[in-house]
Amino acid sequence: MNFFVIGLNHKTASVEIRERLAFNGARLEKGLLALRQTRGVSEAALLSTCNRVEIYASADNAPEAADAIKDFLATFHDIARPEFEKTLYVREMSEAVRHVFRVASSLDSMIIGEPQILGQLKDAFEFALAKKTTGVILNRLMKKAISTAKRVRTETRIAENAVSISFAAVELAKKIFTGLPGKSFMLLGAGEMAELAARHLVNNGVTDVRVANRTYDRACELAKEFCGCAVRFEEFVSALVETDILICSTGAPSYVLFRDQMQKVMKQRKHRPVFIIDISVPRNIDPEINKIDNVYLYNVDDLQEVVDTNILERKKEAAKAEAIIEEEVEKFSHWAATLDSVPVIVALRQKADDIRREEIEKFRNRFPDLDKDKMDAVEGLANAITNKLMHNPTVALRESVEDREMMTIIIKKLYGIDGEDDE
């Protein structure tokens, strides 16, 4: 039995190809069931996200099954094989196991450490489980992929640091204030990034929201969206007295807040700390303001720098994660290898058992008058001898990994077990 992965992701395929090979909605079930029926495939699961389409399968003959799956992809998605074949990767055995573990641990993601992929993978396997397309190998593989991903998450800091500007703003706010619940927040201006950051702040518990905008109607509109109140643009400076976090993103060509204004505000708010995020380009807030005590001003470049160092840090952590994955792949391969030895063990035991039974039968025919006690004792003796003789070879077969193939051949020769493999 051989396990393999066949698929494509954001690194190997353009979005056009990924789109065409994706299994969306109802096509997922149809695809999965058809996949299971594909020639040579004995277990299958299917993962389809916007960044990757992957098929996990086991088969007796992996290359043949993989080839059949490629044909299946072409017919199912009505796309000529040469169009997508180059973007596909096929991994077998421990390579494939490593691949699944890396995907689950988010090492293969566009943004390393992003958490969604594990959930998507879980869903994919649960779906396959529900549709009964998986078996011993895939079930075990999935369990191990999840536990490996969890290990990676707890033992490394791969997912700890924000890797988007809006999350970086929240992360910084949490280092200035104990918690965001109860803190007040003002959005000055509008813009996609500013609104996203605002949403993250609200999701993290900021309750008291104000929105100021040059057009008051727009302010009212946004205020409604964040369950806050609108502030007239001319009044935003005085509203700052009651604001702990300010996100500024106006289209103004020059500064809208100056140092002496802010100094007055700070005095009025008794020097309670303020966190100001200036996302606007050109900048809208006088950078001198950062020199005032208890004011923390970050502009878009500062935040980008935070994000860049965090990404770098994640890459460093990824090396640790790879080591953990190596360990888990090793363990899994060991387990998978024991599966292969099972048929020989069974055959060997069967052979010993047959011999024992035959000899007992002969013995019984030769001494038909033997009383039951003695007969039982003889049977016991025969059992003990066969078991003891079989014990060492069984253990050796089960535990050998590197030299399993050779061992299997030797055992078969020594005990005269017939050549038929597996099954």
Added chain:
Amino acid sequence: MGTILFELALTGYFVAVIIGIVDLFKGGKESSRLMISISAAGFILHTASILYRSFAGGHLPVASMHEAASFFAWCVVLIYFSLEYRYKIGIMGSFILPLVLMLMLTSAFLPRAIVPLSPVLRSHWLWIHTIFAFVSNAAFAVAFGVGTMYLMQEYYLKSKHLSGLFKRLPSLQVLDEINHKLINTGFPFLTMAIISGSLWAESAWGRFWSWDPKEVWSLITWLIYAVILHLRLTAGWRKKRAAILSVIGFIAVMFTFLGVNFLLKSAHTFQ
């Protein structure tokens, strides 16, 4: 017996500090946890050694510099643990335990004999005065450590240099809150220590105040912390400035405690 307990406690703190320092440079939750457990073991042994000396000497063991430094250290650890229990800031120990170790080492190098208390000092005031004094000193010592943490974190945020300990230090608000609590506790205790001390002086020597160097320096310390609290209330001197003052205040505390004993002649100087 008392000596062995003391040595073991000292060893415990020593190991905890080493872990704490390693923790600062490349640590994580595990090393912080290890530091806390080992210092907790040290603290239990330390408590035992202080109890042992109390029974052996028949009074609170603060009659020699050896005993005083050890008791001071014990109070610091006690406050540290109560804060760690409440706030769970693993890395805090790395800033506070080195102070404990310094006090313990000071104690270790001084004569350890149990000295009889001079008859003038044998009074209930000993308990009252010294406990107030040591708790206030210990609170200020911890405020020093927390103030240092605040200043580091503030530096990271202001300079936008978000590396090193930035991720592991707690938020400015928490650090400021702890600092404030400590000074709010330390200050009334110091006030009580000075008042009870002068009442004791009256009953022992017949004078409330004799401008003894220890008295003068306690007064200076008291004034520094009074200024911190005053500015906090009136001028909004919170946060950074409060943190700086709590660092300066602690220098005065240490001078009152060690400097006066070693450099100046005072009625508080131990024999």
